[in-house]
Amino acid sequence: MRNYLIKRILSIIPVLLLIAVASFSLLYLIPGDPVLAILGPDANTEDIAKMRSQLGLDRPLLVQFTYWFGNLLQGELGNSIISGRPISLSLMEKLPVTLALAITATFISLIIALPAGILAAVKQNTWVDKFFMLISMAGISVPNFWLGLLLLLFFAVILGWLPTGSYVALSDSPWQWFRHIILPAFALGAVQAAVVARMMRSSMLEVLRNDFIRFARAKGLKESVVINKHALKNSLIPVVTVVGLNFGHLLGNTVVIETIFSLPGIGSFLVFSVFSRDYPVIQSLLLIIGAMYSIINLAVDMLYSYLDPRIHYR
Amino acid sequence: MNKEAEAVYSPRIQTGWKYFFCKLFSEKLVAAGVIVLLIMTFVAVFAQIISPHNPLGVDISSRLLPPSQAHPLGTDDVGRDIFSRIIFGARISLETGLLVALGSMGLGTLVGLVTGYWGGIFDHIVMRVFDALMAFPGILLAIGIMAVLGPNSMNVVVALIVAFIPSFTRLVRGSVLSVKENTYIESARSLGLTDAEILFRHVLPNCLAPILVQVTIIFVFAIRAEASLSFLGLGTPVPQPSWGNILAEGRNYLRDAPWISIFSGLAIAITILSLNILGDALRDIIDPRMRGKGGD
Numbered sequence: 119m120r121n122y123l124i125k126r127i128l129s130i131i132p133v134l135l136l137i138a139v140a141s142f143s144l145l146y147l148i149p150g151d152p153v154l155a156i157l158g159p160d161a162n163t164e165d166i167a168k169m170r171s172q173l174g175l176d177r178p179l180l181v182q183f184t185y186w187f188g189n190l191l192q193g194e195l196g197n198s199i200i201s202g203r204p205i206s207l208s209l210m211e212k213l214p215v216t217l218a219l220a221i222t223a224t225f226i227s228l229i230i231a232l233p234a235g236i237l238a239a240v241k242q243n244t245w246v247d248k249f250f251m252l253i254s255m256a257g258i259s260v261p262n263f264w265l266g267l268l269l270l271l272f273f274a275v276i277l278g279w280l281p282t283g284s285y286v287a288l289s290d291s292p293w294q295w296f297r298h299i300i301l302p303a304f305a306l307g308a309v310q311a312a313v314v315a316r317m318m319r320s321s322m323l324e325v326l327r328n329d330f331i332r333f334a335r336a337k338g339l340k341e342s343v344v345i346n347k348h349a350l351k352n353s354l355i356p357v358v359t360v361v362g363l364n365f366g367h368l369l370g371n372t373v374v375i376e377t378i379f380s381l382p383g384i385g386s387f388l389v390f391s392v393f394s395r396d397y398p399v400i401q402s403l404l405l406i407i408g409a410m411y412s413i414i415n416l417a418v419d420m421l422y423s424y425l426d427p428r429i430h431y432r
Numbered sequence: 433m434n435k436e437a438e439a440v441y442s443p444r445i446q447t448g449w450k451y452f453f454c455k456l457f458s459e460k461l462v463a464a465g466v467i468v469l470l471i472m473t474f475v476a477v478f479a480q481i482i483s484p485h486n487p488l489g490v491d492i493s494s495r496l497l498p499p500s501q502a503h504p505l506g507t508d509d510v511g512r513d514i515f516s517r518i519i520f521g522a523r524i525s526l527e528t529g530l531l532v533a534l535g536s537m538g539l540g541t542l543v544g545l546v547t548g549y550w551g552g553i554f555d556h557i558v559m560r561v562f563d564a565l566m567a568f569p570g571i572l573l574a575i576g577i578m579a580v581l582g583p584n585s586m587n588v589v590v591a592l593i594v595a596f597i598p599s600f601t602r603l604v605r606g607s608v609l610s611v612k613e614n615t616y617i618e619s620a621r622s623l624g625l626t627d628a629e630i631l632f633r634h635v636l637p638n639c640l641a642p643i644l645v646q647v648t649i650i651f652v653f654a655i656r657a658e659a660s661l662s663f664l665g666l667g668t669p670v671p672q673p674s675w676g677n678i679l680a681e682g683r684n685y686l687r688d689a690p691w692i693s694i695f696s697g698l699a700i701a702i703t704i705l706s707l708n709i710l711g712d713a714l715r716d717i718i719d720p721r722m723r724g725k726g727g728d
Contacts, residue, residue: 259702260704407568411568
């Protein structure tokens, strides 16, 4: 088990290296001259030379990569072309917003999905099961940005109960933070809830067919004890995997939701950077999100082996 | 090789199209999903004839009109008919979904067959490159590529194909690795068939089931991703109508003209719902063990 974990942790190093190479390559995939793509065709020679030097494009490719990668290892991501600010500083400000959004969305999805999935499994093939599965199918099909707009329309524009956008830090005012985060988190979490509910249902159904459940019932245990104490724990393992993997996808989906609700996270920062052709920022954000996504997958893998000790690894 | 010999070692599933369609349409929900998709396709193909107005026709005197007989789904901020724009938007969405699904299927299947069948250094390099691509959430990878290529309908297709090829390749490669170990492949080889004949006549047909299911999943992802990119302004450029950019335009008029966002979003949701129902049904028919499993 320990050997497996060490091997698994080491296996992420080449992936992280490849993510770094892929992010670095972005600037070189731009058709034509990347400096002209940033400054526009009317830029003068002096500005072009200055930008080329700022981006390090006047050096050989290998030197550029070594310099960039060396800085990266020291936590230096360079400066934004637009604001001139260090990218790492912007990330420190924006990452907590995105993480708060993704964690709250995951929490909401679990609150909805677990009871729905369990109930659908326990009442298999009844109208309750069909109702929940139809709702979850609809949930999977609804684009989260549309759901976000509908929530905004109803709760912020028509009822006026919640703000239409912006963000308040949790440390500044927990209540205001909640009021600002609940709609975007629900828009993001509801779609995930649909996926998790379906997985919870099928996992619970599989566990309920096991002999130990039949035995627990034969022992005369109450159905609620059988479900909550015996079936639930065992059926949660694949659900943990789905939730963990979905967390990575949530990070991707925050881009649209942050834009709709004007949240100052890394998603809206990425969109802004794409429009302003701030390539160093785009490179850094892709690198950070890619690395986070890989590390989350690794953590899920390790959690999986912790939750189910029966699993043997080679 | 004669047909009898082929029948001995080629394990074709004895189902047939008749069985397939009977099974597919035995559920009312699936039939409804297929009908909706057929209607959407019809609308997309004959948009020019069906559309009551020019989707690009600006008429400031009819701006932000609510749904009426003249404009069944209302008008937008410059007086364009939302119904006509959604009809033409269907063309962009379905076209993107189809091109991305077919493109990633074609390229992913080819690379998956080659890497899975021959393995070696090429397999190793391709898989490591795809590992790196799969380390990014699909939509982010597409945004990164669009940042490089610039907003344009065709670039969306290219970006999404690049984003979805790795998952397709992995799926096909996995199937090939399992199929090529079967004794009927060994028999085919011993009968003197070339690698290409074995790959396309015996390995590929036995990998078709997961490929078919994956196509419906990619179709859904592509429609959703195109809408997301267009919503962000990185996909189909305005004034060309796409469901995503109609939705984005309506965002600024949520209070005064909510119908712009509501109807365009509804079009996306109904199409994706129908595709999901069809995909689920295909999965059930192809692999009955998967019946009722979650996730998409």
